[in-house]
Amino acid sequence: MDYARLNDETLLRLIARSQEAALSELYDRYSRLVYSVALNSLGDSDRAEEVTQDVFERVWEKARTYNAEQGRVVNWLTSIARHRSIDFFRQTRSHHEDLQMSWQEAEAIDLPDGQNVEWEVDLVQRQRRIRWAVAQLPAEQKQALGMAFFQGLSHPEIASALGEPLGTVKTRIRLGMQKLRTLLQDEQVA
Amino acid sequence: MSMEVENHVIDWLPAYVLDALTDDEMDQVAEHLADCQTCQAELARIQQVADELPLAVAQTTPPPDVKVKLMKAIHTRQVNRSASSQPISLGQRLANLLRTRLPALGLAFVVVMVLGNLLLWRQININNQQTSTPMRAYALANTQNSPGSVGTLIMDPNGKYGTLVVDNLATLDPGKQYQVWLIKGAERTSGGVFSVNPDGYGSLEILAPQPLVQYESIGITIEPAGGSPSPTGAKVLGGELLH
Numbered sequence: 045m046d047y048a049r050l051n052d053e054t055l056l057r058l059i060a061r062s063q064e065a066a067l068s069e070l071y072d073r074y075s076r077l078v079y080s081v082a083l084n085s086l087g088d089s090d091r092a093e094e095v096t097q098d099v100f101e102r103v104w105e106k107a108r109t110y111n112a113e114q115g116r117v118v119n120w121l122t123s124i125a126r127h128r129s130i131d132f133f134r135q136t137r138s139h140h141e142d143l144q145m146s147w148q149e150a151e152a153i154d155l156p157d158g159q160n161v162e163w164e165v166d167l168v169q170r171q172r173r174i175r176w177a178v179a180q181l182p183a184e185q186k187q188a189l190g191m192a193f194f195q196g197l198s199h200p201e202i203a204s205a206l207g208e209p210l211g212t213v214k215t216r217i218r219l220g221m222q223k224l225r226t227l228l229q230d231e232q233v234a
Numbered sequence: 235m236s237m238e239v240e241n242h243v244i245d246w247l248p249a250y251v252l253d254a255l256t257d258d259e260m261d262q263v264a265e266h267l268a269d270c271q272t273c274q275a276e277l278a279r280i281q282q283v284a285d286e287l288p289l290a291v292a293q294t295t296p297p298p299d300v301k302v303k304l305m306k307a308i309h310t311r312q313v314n315r316s317a318s319s320q321p322i323s324l325g326q327r328l329a330n331l332l333r334t335r336l337p338a339l340g341l342a343f344v345v346v347m348v349l350g351n352l353l354l355w356r357q358i359n360i361n362n363q364q365t366s367t368p369m370r371a372y373a374l375a376n377t378q379n380s381p382g383s384v385g386t387l388i389m390d391p392n393g394k395y396g397t398l399v400v401d402n403l404a405t406l407d408p409g410k411q412y413q414v415w416l417i418k419g420a421e422r423t424s425g426g427v428f429s430v431n432p433d434g435y436g437s438l439e440i441l442a443p444q445p446l447v448q449y450e451s452i453g454i455t456i457e458p459a460g461g462s463p464s465p466t467g468a469k470v471l472g473g474e475l476l477h
Contacts, residue, residue: 047463062441064308065424068460071301079296081288096296097304104308115285122288167289174286192254193287199254214249221248224283 052117052163060107071100073163074118078125085129085194086136095132099125118167130196177227185220188213243267244276251277251284298409298459305411305460309426313439372473374452380404380470383434385454387473393447396440398425398454403434403470406456413457415465416442416449425452427461451475 047055047069058066078099082092102124110120178186191197191205203213243266249255250263267273370393374385385400398414406412406429414425423442430436440446451474456467 061443062312063424063443064305064312064426064441065461065463067308068301068305069463071304071460075301076293076295077288079300080291080293083294084291093296093300096300097307100304101307104311118289119285122285126288170286171289174290178287178290189252189287192249192252193284194291196253198256199249200256202254217252217254218245218248221252221280221283225280228283228286229279 049161053112056103056107056110056117059104060110067100067104070103070117074121075100077118078121081122081125081194082129082132084190085126085133085196091132091136092129095125095128098128102128126194129194133195173228174224177224180227181220181223185216185223188216189220192217242270242273244273247273247277247280251281302408302411302459305427306429309428312426312441372452372475374400374454374471374473376471377469379456379468383470385471385473387440387446387452387475389446389475392445394445396446397437398428398440398452399435399437400430400454400471401433401435403430403436405430405432405434409459410456410467411459411461412436412454412470413461413465413467414438414440415453415455416440416446417451417453418449422453422464423449424461424463427457427459446475449475 047058047065050058050066050069052070052073055066055070059070075096079092079096082095082099083089086092086095099121103121110117114120115123181189187206188202191202192199197205199210199214199217202208202217203210206213243250243263246255246259246263250260253260255263267277369391370389372387372389374387376383376385380403383400383402383404385398385403387396387398389396400412403412411427411429413427416423416425423444425440425442426438428436428438442449451472453465453469453472455465455469457465
């Protein structure tokens, strides 16, 4: 069976039937993404590796519970990765004021070498769109969004870490997300 | 920031989907959302944005040993689950119950069972000499890629389960593992991955979607750690499963 040709949902069904090769393929597709989310949250490669392994072990155990109506497989994976990373972050509380979010610049992304199957094309297109949109935001909005999304910090915690008024932080997050929403919507229409 | 526009919580939704509100604020928004379709629709749109944010981070490849550790952990879990899911006989259940709850009675029960079994053994043994089916063993032949290596597949009498034992195989780099392939016609199904110890010895309980007896032959190749969807590397051992 050529697992590389299967879509994500089919892979999850095979994982639910304890097919190790299906998990191996899903890992090859999304381990970079999961690891990068963890690395951005934790700023520590050892703990990011731990989270990455933990995320895919959870996928192995919970594949039966995935519901396609609630979102794509890649969103499910990154959601698990984000929440596990935030749990780790809260347990260890490293110095978040020193963490540097690493939003990818909106440069052109080439399709990876190989078969360019549907899932790869879709992922690359979505990466291009969101990176382009994030690149339009002012630096302070990107920073506040990153601290909220990847470190799970609340408005007051971000304000304290940045030494900014609470209202300023609230505005940055609200405007940042609303602008992203508008940009992505416009880009989709165009 | 105004909390509400026309009594809605739209301005709060960006922070709500990011979990950036305080607990009290989260409760207020959740309470409003329960009854407001306008805000529910806006929440769905803003959630779509949040879902895309992970794709915007700079991506880094994890070290190869993360996958090696993951696949080993999964395989071990799989083997343990398979072992623990074996049916337990009524006698075993009763013996377990007695052993844990009533040690003295349990001991007496075991003594009675042993005596009973000894009496039965002679009679059953006579019948078995005519009807029992032994475990099957299949010797695997090495290839020019692994001279000196040996392997045996042990299959249960029903042809359902099997364990592979190998010796004298080369120890591989951390990014590589041996992978077992069960072959039927042109189809190759993975039976699991394994590594060998410094002496070249290793074993693996084969996990296959179908009973092993339904496959025609078996092969072992060197693959990237965690395994491949289909064989890509050098074959080291193989053999026919003649039933």
